[in-house]
Amino acid sequence: MKNLLKALDPGQCDAATLFSNGIAAAGAGSGKTKVLATRYAWLIMEKNLKPEEILALTFTNKAVSEMYSRIYNFLLEEQKDNPKAQEALKLFHKARISTLDSFSAQVGRIASRRYGISPDFSSDDQGIKELARDSALRFVLDHLNDPAIQRLLEENKIKKIAEDIFAEIVLEYSPISSPLDFNEELELQKKEITLAWKEKSGAADAIIELLISETDRLGSSVKSIKASQKLTEIFAGKSPPKTPDINPLLEDKSPSPESRQEIAEYFAYLSEIIAVAANFGNSSDFTLIEENFKTLKGNIAKKDGLYFELESIANYALQFSITSGIFRLLKIFQEEFNEKKRASGKLTFNDIAHLAVDALKDHPDIRKVYKDSVARIMIDEFQDNNKLQRDLIYLLAEDPKREEKGIPPIECLNPDKMFFVGDEKQSIYRFRGADVAVFRGLGNDIFKGEAKAQGSISLNHNYRSRPNLIAAFNKIFGNLDEGEDDEEGKAGGVFLPINDSLPDYEAIYRRIKPPEGSAKETESLVHFCFLDSGRLADNDPDGTSSQDLEAAFIANKIQTLIQNKEKIPERAKEGAIAWRQCRYSDFAILERSYTHQQALEKQFRNFGIPYNTDRPAGLFSDGPVNDLKSYLRLLVYPQDRIAYAALLRSPFMRLSDLALSICMLSPVKEPFSEELDKDIPKEDLQLYQSAREHYRAMKEASRSLPLTELLTKLWYQEGYRYETLWQESSQVYEGLFDLFFEFARNIEGRGKSLAEFLDYLEDVISKEEKPDDMDIPSEDGTGVRIMSIHKSKGLEFPIVFLFDCANSGNNKASSGLITNHEKWGISLKLPQANELPLEGDNYFRRLQRAEEKLKSTAELRRLLYVAMTRAESRLFLTLALPKQNNGEREANNLTNNEWNADKIRERLSQLNAKDSDSQSSFLKLLTPIAAKDLGSLCTIEAIQVLSRKEILFLAAPFRDKSRSDADKTKAAADARPFYEHATLIEKEEVQPETLSASKLHISTKTHEPAENNAPPATDAGNYSISLLEKAGLNAADFGTIVHAVLEGTLNKHQPFIPSRIVSRLEDEKDLAVILEEAGRMADKFLASGLGIKCLASGFCEPEYPIITAVTIGDRSIPITGQIDLLYEDSASMVIVDFKTDKVENPEDHYEQLAVYQRAVSDIFGKPVKSWLYYLRSGNAVDVSDQAEMISIEKAAEAYCAEVMLR
Template identity: 30%
Template sequence: MIRFEDFLKHTKAQLDDNQRKAVNVLNNCVVSAGAGSGKTTVLSYRFLHLVLERKARCDEILTLTFTRKAAREMHQRIHRHLLSCREDEEIAQQLETFSEVAISTLDSFCATVVRSDSVAYGVPQDFVIDDDKNLRTIGRVATELLDQYPQSPGAKLLSELYTPDSLIDTVLVPLASSYYCLPKTVEEDGAERILAAVEDEYERLLAQYREMLTLYASFTDKGNTVQGYKNDAQMMLSKMDALEGKAALHSLLCSSFAHRRAPGNGKTEDIQTIKETVAVYRELRSKLCMALSIMLAQDQLYAVMDFMRDFVDRYQKEKRSSGILTFADVSNLAVTMLTENKALRAFYKKKFRYIMIDEFQDNNAQQKAMLYLLAERTDREGEGIPLPEDLQKDKLFFVGDEKQSIYRFRGSDVRVFKQLSGELASIGGETITLGRNYRSEPDLIGLFNTMFVNIMQNEGESFEADFSTLDYRNASPGVQSSCTVLIKPYREGGEDEEEEDASSVEAEAYAIAKLVRQMLESDAYLIPSKEGPRRPVASDIALLLRSTSNQLSFEKAFRRFNIPYTVQAARSLMLEAPANDLYAMLQLTLYPDDRQAYATVLRSPFCNLSDWAITHVVQEPLFSILPSLSEDDAERLAACGAFYQRLHQAVGSESLSTLALMLWYESGYYLSLVSNPQYQVYVEHFAFFHRLAQIQEEQGKSVSQFVDFLRRNLVQNEKIDQLEVIKEQESGLQIMSIHKSKGLEFPIVIVGNTGSKGRGGGDYLSTFLDIPLPHYLSTSYHISATKQAQIRHAGTLFAGSEEQDMEIAELKRLLYVAMTRAETHLILSGAFTKNNRGLDPSKKADTLLQMLVESLPLDRDNPVYDEGILKVRPIENIPEHYLYSGEREDSSQVIARLQIAERWYEQATPAYEGHPIRVATTKLHPLVHGGEGEDLPRYPSDMILDGYAEEQVTGFGTFVHGLCEQMVLGKEVEKLSSLMPDSLTRVLKAQELAALQEDALALCRGFLESEWYEKEVKPYPVECEVGFFSAVEQEGKTLVAEGAIDLLVKQNDTYLVIDFKTDRRRDELLHRFQVETYMQAIERIHQCPVRGCVIYLRDPSLVLVWEGESV
């Protein structure tokens, strides 16, 4: 019999004290395993310990991992360890059935549970898991329901609140796929619960708001500021007491009445009271507006609830009938089954004596519930999820690291892992910390300790990770680790002052590529190996990015320095030449008359024809061999033509993936690329292109549909979903997202583009009270005299700043994960821009770069530092041509090339004398004055503009239009000058510009405070600058009128077209033609009554209105 200690002696394995303690523990345990602390070793050795010490057989241990790769690695490790103990007869016997041991992902185990009882939940036992097919099913069901005639009230409302694409792709698809997983349905009393919560909150807010008004109304200070607040409070109380009903109160509170700026530097007691309470006062009023808006829109809430009930019901029926589920369905069903089916729960409780789960920081409450169900005491069969006291005391073994929880967007919740220790400790459980990092060099660990003590400092929030100092191993002999920080400071006057300067991210990419080339060619960045210190090769280096949106800039820079690289996400696939060439050949196969595609094929590696030859053959029949062609060009054209014929025949019978292989290999395209060192980086693109063809093939797409897909996506810098390729080995510098790097390690890590803010998720859904819904209203309310906000769902009423704080907390963890991938050398780079400098001390750092600068700390305007292993250097501007290899052509070379291609520029036919068919609406009619107009009030700015040209007068009108539209939409304008056209800012003096801004504000406020605005605009949805094209007849010709409507107001079943005018004279005839053209266009587009009007902002009481019948 072989014991665990015998195994350690035989293999000479060494465990530190905490690792040994974790391996030997027999109570419920939470292991906090830091980066590089050997958690995989601990998990595999604990499995071995349980088996060798006869605590359990292999098939009595459930081991769960986060990824399939981790499960395979764990299976192989444990199997290898047991093989070394096969002389033990009992171990040898268990090895015979080791392939059946439960080492899998949590998703895979959930599927096994669900198959045990799926029929009882209306799901066939042979169900399959396919998230992609489900997404397509959701889109189809949603489209059918929205297109159903007549539309339901809910469908009609949602169609008004969202654009068609966003309604399906960003609202209904996420709701069905992430929230309404089997067997969850839309709650019957969901609307009542929401309204009850809002009603309670409303009563509380109203009482507090009245108290605040009463306080302000009692002020005794005689100063103007205090008296203004006092008078407003008294008038507000008086108006509120006189009102009847919530609708009237809503109208009052949402108006611009009684909004004042915060007081200045006064020091009286009343002033201090206002300063301390004005933020609360404003929040109370805003939240009352929200609560009233929701209560007054309850019909809309019920309509959306009915729509969602129908939508989810149809989608789930389709899933059950097809037997195609999602991973989320399976996880949800597994918990439901184990909760409700006690016999099934008892079976699994008995089957597994021990449960070990890895990476638990990336799980959530539902997954914890499933593990608690499996760990329930055998003498208990309680209802619902077991409490900690109902658990067996020695069954659960959790491994995770709260500092590495970075999958919140997938539903993980770091709070669950943090709470585990306390819950299990209450029943005698233990917590063990693996604090020694065996991955990184000691000097790097010292830097991590210095930085993350500051970065992860918190006030004890449950969603924050707590950092404790990391221990370290011995240093590698002969190697000096380093940390290099490259920062591009922000310079006032814009990023690209010189026309030919590269952008900030391109300058950063260039600096990184230049440094990588230095790493590969010098001894400055040696790394350890079995043979001793050595220079790194490209595959020893990884570039990690928060998002891959700027990946192309780094690829371009690496190609410039001939650095081989490999990518995890083919962000640049559709931006580069290979995809365009492959598309062109397929396009030409389907559409032989497409001369642009033909020219692309001739110039591409498919043919590599000379410029002279292309100009002479491109208009001839396809692949015609002209006598004037050189022998080389003729051979190339003939070979390409022969391949084209083979491809043309194959299109009718072969699969998309086979066609892709033909394009790449049989055509000679691949050989052409690898023959040129500069193009070898493109070879990897084919793996992604081939995978894309396979995906389209699996979806049943035809060749023409595949070509349409390629055409839509060419030159788009977008990541194509689900496009991942498994590679046997990585042969160059690896570019990947930080999330993809989780669990990996590299001798040299570059964390690039740290100044990126990432992409905001957007507020498209409501999950208030755990009732997932789309938005169900869009009501505006004033938050100041000029600014407005909108309420779209009840969740906004109860939302605090916690959501943003949770995002920033995860960003800290993302930086920790990125930096701790490094073994020997770490490089951090980023650029400061106008919008990411973090100059407001009251706001938390929201970029990785800002966190770096604040933790070290560094001077963001002069980033220079050199001490110990840390070196900080500025990134300099570079000319854009630095990013392109090769010598630049001189003028004689350019002229020579143009002469060769002279045929392109020959004018074969006389120039066609064209007449414009698209005209602006303002040019459709002659300027006819009515003659009966009247002068409107003048403003100080008029005298200023009188001294300038018509261009400046027009510019002022443009400025007022833009400002008025922003104010109508309730958008905050930080700097009025940002809206002023160049025709004003480059000519007028600062004092004159200030006067124009003051008059513009007065004109806009006059409109927003007018009775007409309150009645005709404010209560309704509004769109600004609505562009359109409309066919009109003029002088016997059909023209396309192009225009933009200042404001388009949807008034129930009628549209109101509004045109602003800053003219100094009121002239009905002059402006009527333009407005009527707008009205005719909207009437044709929407097929409903339309009214039109002109608003003279100098006197908003003068409104010219035309009814639809008069058009």
Template identity: 30%
Template sequence: MTRFEAMLAQQGTCLDPDQKAAVYSDVNCIVSAGAGSGKTTVLSYRFLRLVLEGKATASEILTLTFTRKAAREMHQRIHRLLLSWKDDPVIAAQLAQFDQAPISTLDSFCSSIVRSSSVSYGIAQDFAIDDEQNLANARQCAMRLLDDEHRSEGAKLISTLYSPEDLIDSVLVPLLTQHYFLPQKVSEDAQRIIIEAVEKRYEQVKESFTSLLLRYSSLGDSSKTVQGVREDAVLLLDGIASSCGEEELFALLASPVGFRKKSGGKSEDLLFIKDTYDSYLEMRRLLCLALAVLNGREQLQSIVTFVQQLVEEYQMEKRKSGMLTFSDVSSLAVEILKENKALRKYFKQRFRYIMIDEFQDNNEQQKELLYLLAERLESEGEGIPKASDLEPDKLFFVGDEKQSIYRFRGSDVRVFKRLAGELTSVGGKSIELATNYRSEPALIEWFNTLFPSIMENNGEAYEASFSSLKTRGANEGITSTATILIKPYEDGERDEEEEEAKDSDAEAYSVACLIRKMLTCDDYLIPSPNGPRRPKASDIALLLRSTSNQLSFERAFRNQMIPYTVQSARSLMLEALASDFYAMLQLALYPEDLHAYATVLRSPFCKLSDASLAQVLDQQQLFSPPAGVGEEDELRLLSTQQFYRSLLQAMASESLSQLVFRLWYESGYYLSLTAHPEYQAYREHYTFFHRLAQKHEQAKHSVSQFVDYLRQNLAQNEKLDDLEVINEVEEGVQIMSIHKSKGLEFPIVIVANASSKGRAQKEKLSTFKGVALPHYLNQRFSVTATKTEVARHAGALFDEGEEQRLELAELKRLLYVALTRAETHLVVSGTFGKNNRALGEGKPADTLLLLMTRSLGLDISNPEFQDGLLTVGRIASISEGSLYQGEGESEQAFLKRLEAVQRWYETASPALEQKPLRYAVTSLVSHEEHSVAADLPLFASDELLMSLEQDLTASFGTFVHALCEQMVLKQELGDVRTCMPSELVKALGERELSIMIEDGLALAAAFIKSGWYQSEVEPYPVAAEVGFFSTTEHEGRKVVVEGSIDLLVDRPDHLLVIDFKTDRRRDAEVHRFQVETYMRAVKRIYQRPVKGCIVYLRDVETIEVWEGVDDDADTL
């Protein structure tokens, strides 16, 4: 028996066979550790064995983790284990040097490598890692290049391809910060590499497409459909044969010619057309994409050159400022170890063993780093070593392919899966820890029936495979449960008598009621050292895929008096605390702000009564009690006045976080809230608000800058990034994202909002052949007779749905992580609506709830089912007031309070003549038609519109405006019906709608193809629907006018205002006031020369541009 085995026996530690095999492994090994299988135990006991058997000292074992929290826990676990054997002389010696044990995150370790050789890359050794500052630097570099008066052709082109609000923050900043890490550059051959790949693909598709057209042209059936397809094929074949070049061929294939509906007959030819028509459409689409890229060679090169310059400037800024990102450090570490063989040798000699936890969350680059460190001592090869070039016993990987859920951070499950094959092929081992010690056996057995079908695959590298889990012994007296709560889709009108709450609120209310039941009955007992007991709120975790509906659950928990804590401050800016604190700080900066003053008076800072509010607002001095005010209100005012004065003095010397502390504690706000049990949850909002103040304090922001930030974000239901707090003790239900829950476990887990499809991200960048670029094309082409698509980049030519498959594969893993957090009881809830049921043949499940219901064979329209531990129940609809009904005050107290203020409310105010103070610009325009108005061309839709009982001419104009704006802004049209006002869709049949669509597209396309648009608009940045407020004289009064400019073109020497009209007659003078009002507003706002024009879409060849306007209005 070895000393290690003797120690285990003496301690009474019993490792299961899988764990023992991993701990005793003395070859390169990859351990697949399922949820709750004891991977930390394996890592710590293997560390102990290596030390006890004299194979390495603590300082020679490099232990790497994915997060700082995991590194701390690993350090503590190993240290405690060594400490329990401190009497052993070998262990005592290692404990004395344990502070030198390299147990850290992979990022931290990479930093130490880079500091050893950073000077070689022009980076000071004292560099800092600051992702926020790098975002700011990236933004500044992008703005510099775009604003340069001598800006490149690429800068000009990219400014026309993206909207101004997207270009910097959604395109160029992500391009720099997520794709080009030091020392990466844009390949000099980028354009050639892309074009060669496109040319090869084009020839392949063209050959198959021509073959299909030849087959169509030879069809002999005499039916009208077959004849039409044959004629189309002959026309296209002739066009392909006679085309003079790529541009002419693109014009042919991009046109609506040659598109038909699928055939429905049963003849041999009709069946052939039916079977091949989807292939015809797809090949034609691919040819259009390829031709668009080939025709856009110059645009591609100009964008490549622009990105090369942008990356160079950004990386120069990194070197000058010494501010790097974690990704920079990881990339540099690999580059340094590849190039600096002496440094590589130092690290190879320093570490005898390397253990890596959670490796499924890493990628190819991080694997390369570890291979470089594990290269044989005598080897000094070029590049990345192969598995056969590694030390045979140095690497020990731990991970679980089923728990790889960080693809958005760059992790790649395929790397972990390939690793086992690489290592075992050269003598390594692959071991699976198959026993789940976390969850009750009944839950594990249920998982074993649920996940095989969910994770079934055909061996794809990006898919995780599930094998049955083994179980531990059950806890006595515990009966596990699995509950699924579903609100089915209800097609029909809601009850108008009592308005129903949103489905998300109904779900939250149902979950809150279930938690209340868990806390007060014996149906959901959990184990404890003293036997089964009822759960406390802190034993429950609410996990969300997306935090978009978090507010509904917070509101429902408050309604049911359930305490909770949150991991992300989703609702902070919607709650009273943020509004009240903003109002007090705003009042301190701007004492004349009556709105802020009124908010403070009614808030817990003062709690002034309704009766006194109006009187106090009339006083000159803030918080001055007027004559006749009640004694209680007078005391409140004087107390608040005293605090307000102390706040003004404190603002001169105290930090932001100190001021927020003062607002919470010294004003009485905290005591006012905690006096009511239902307000306990608001204490956490203060914690987040205080953390927010600390972040602004660290950024050197002043009070006024902080207040500006609050003003812009109040009432926004948005997640505040990187705003996290650490709670010493978790009190209440823990609300967090599924990603945040990874590595944690809870007696009861509720996976809520499981029907969420997540947030759809619009593609704004493309990575093709290893080159990340913005879009460089805007070529529209037809994909059916009525539907168009836009070619933007070469990557679309090769995209065969891989991105969607990767997302769906990760969704399965996300479900596995969520469910396996549960120890004893599990609840899953969600609601089905019109668009999240994945109806239609072959449509994959794209929500957590659908994955489960399909695996279990549940009827989502009738969700009531019971089988063993599983209960499926229906979420009932609730009234909107349900979430706001609490205990409140008694009816007698309410009537007494009402009587006290009755006379004040009943006092009549003198009647006021009510005239609007704000008008739409269009409502002030005279519609008197001039005799000189000229008729414009009519369309088929005009006759149709005139025949309708309801006048829908304006609705048709709105539709055409929307088409024009989407085309100008280079946006996908997709189904153009989504641009139509609902009243137009409802009033027309299918044939009439087709006429409207055809005419609308014709009007919009005429403008886009006009010579005036291509010379005066297309080369310049354009913004659409630019709103503004201005003042003007109307009926002897100064009033506010509100307008929205159709297009605002940013030309070098002036701004151009464009207003679209679909009128049937040209009468520019009727609309001149409207355009000139727009021009005045733009001139005041931008302080630049302005021109304006009306574009009559029925005649885009005659456009009169007006120059200059008198500056006689105030713009707000």
């Protein structure tokens, strides 16, 4: 253990060996994972704890894996000299190291039955999202005549109301174990509205009274000031109206016309006052009038005055019937939807997190089990959590004797059970619910007096970045110079100064230090690179944007650093520093959003830079994926002319423009029709006929192949992948296929069809869906990494470029119809009441917006910190400065001068002098600090404005030379001898892992046929099958429909028809016809002898799954199957297998029934009878004896041999 502790610095050692409750503030690169792993080992070896007694929780599976591995290796190192480490390794399979989500699910399963939820629930956010949207739309349609819905429909579409209000609320704010109490929220809002109106109207009345008295006092002198004169005219013309009472409006019944008229008159008077221009001159006599007038009026554009607060309160009251009506409907919908979730067995992560906390909070017996089993809790990355996760930890750490329900008060927490690690400066997941205020509040919660000094530990050494980078971080973020003491209240850098009034949503920045003994550096390692947007041509024919120029600058800088063999330090295990030449994989480009990533990728291709990204830009606008999408669309929708045109010219088909024109202009609508063979140019005819052959083969394959197999076939077997390998600059397109394939895999995993996959893609393209959470692992780690800042958290890179720092993100007001305030609950976007002259809004949404603006800026500071501290050796930031306005140009026109560091600082000083209350970009945060001369810490570089031609000229020496079709032909000819003489690799014979009962059919007849004296099959079902075949389906799909109808009839619910079938049937009438015919067949069976006995049975199970096994050689191979119908007769179990075969050959199914018979006999220990029931004819064939005579082992061996020959 001494060796492990010796490798830590004093702060790390204090954290690792703390035995009381503790909080470790671990900055970027501070070695927190090492500290946690050492602490875990210390608790085992020094405090005699077992692995199962320590609960270690973190945020991601990757972090769990890293922590697990690090702890295990530490114990391995210590096992020789420490018996406790040896014992811990033996018990390490019991170690409780997991994500918070995983642990919550474990707790939730224990208590789920108490909340009416099956313990085998699964987490499926996407599935629940789809269910919520569908359910919400149906619910709104069912309540379309409700007055509240009707009022919202005046400004919104039905779908928006359904998704933005009903679906959004049950998904985001209404967990299944603790649903929202809408009645309580409504009463809370009514109370606040009453109090707010009294306060704000009282303030407005006082201002009006003051304005009247002051203009009256000043007498004739007001005429010299236009604004005062206008106010005097208003006051002389009419007396102020009586302040309305809004309480009558806050009732479910519609407010009286008199109440509405009072409101209208009151605001007509106030709006006339604030319409006066606020020009009171410079006389001190009018200062009091001016101050109060501006308080009332505020800024009309920003709607931030007292008047607008009053309007928002009044609008809520006037439209109260909408809020109360929607809340009443939400209460009904919430109950219905939660029942659907219970029935589906699917929950969201939010459901599971609340279920765990509610279970521990409401059930002391469950809580006791967990409290007693956990001696110590360690939780990592706690800045990414919120009040709910904090409550979970508090419940686990409460006094063992406490048994009351609810969250334990602070005084009831165990004094030595909790250890939190986090960094408030790296809390950047507010969009996922993270709340930095919770982490900041931990110290006040847990520590008192001396305990705070002992248990609150700061890990303030950065072992990641070079010393001069660290010095730059201190200056940029904290305005801290080297050798200067930290000073509370000092003007901050990017972060705000430390003082008692600092809001709890703001992070505190304290000095970070390099490792002890680090060599001092003088080289500038932070580079601010500025572009003057005013120098861009207004009418550039190439449309070159500032992002294009930033991207070209980055690409050129990377190639220059590679060419100049830039040296970067690399820390060896023993701590020594070695210098090596940089590689492409040492560079990372970080971006706030993906909006302009396409500019980066375009310039990287121009400059011949290999790169990889977890989310390629222009996914559906670039060729490969667009061609794949077009091919898939044409398979499902043969009449889609746009898809057909795209496919004709794609590398799949390679037809000429002339052939394309002929196909598009022809009245023949069938793709690749033989009718056009005579019109297609000779040089294209062979390609056209080959295209037809391939298309029809793929169309047939699409009827049976899973979606992912179909995509694999298109990409590999159809040869498209090799187009992307032909040139180095095109190889990045392989990443596009990986992402596209991941989309398909997710959709396929949810049981969706090809048509539904195409619908999903349209949602992605139209940005209704944003697949931000997809992580596509790259097979090639040699290129430059392009990623979002959020994805980079926890990673480190030698050289970092922070791209597009002037990007303000999405700062538009939310277009959603609801917001959720932590205190006041759900608030709606209400239409403007007719009685209000300006913009009413909703008082609670207004409060939320003001808070959100401040919190967003606070998080932007933290996001910049995370981005910059990813750098180990060197950091570049590219920033586009806005154009000068007329006033700035008159004071100092910078556009006509050379763009250099001095001119850049002058422009920054101009921008810094502006009074801006909006800090929506990294540029705005950095402007005050970058305008200073930062000496050797940072340099300022100029990004020059170049034309597209100049960029290509700059990139020419690095660019990959393109290859012609002649090159391809020659390469193919050169490669032919190699492939012709290549040795074929013999594939190892591998038997299947599992077998399906329905496939064990021996082709040669070796058994006696069953007696079948029933009449032959009729034409029943033929018409339905013809409808299915017209839609690209087949007879087997008709069998699936009949089975579904039978299963629905027996279980008394609507039949579930697979979406892959429904989506192919474009005409709903066709589906109705098919279901009707399937229903007749089902009824015919139920009226038969077998059906009557089934209905009379006490045990009747459709779709009964079975599993049995056979031994082949020395292997036991499972055989699975699903019995269409199993019921219990008086003395036996009866198997019924439904068939839609047109030709009835019972012997084709003996092996399948033999497996079923064996499994049922083993399960129930009773005699078994097996029947084939032919749905078309109604014939029932007893095959019990024939199935009994079958050797399942021989059938399995024959099948395995056949598989291995394929």
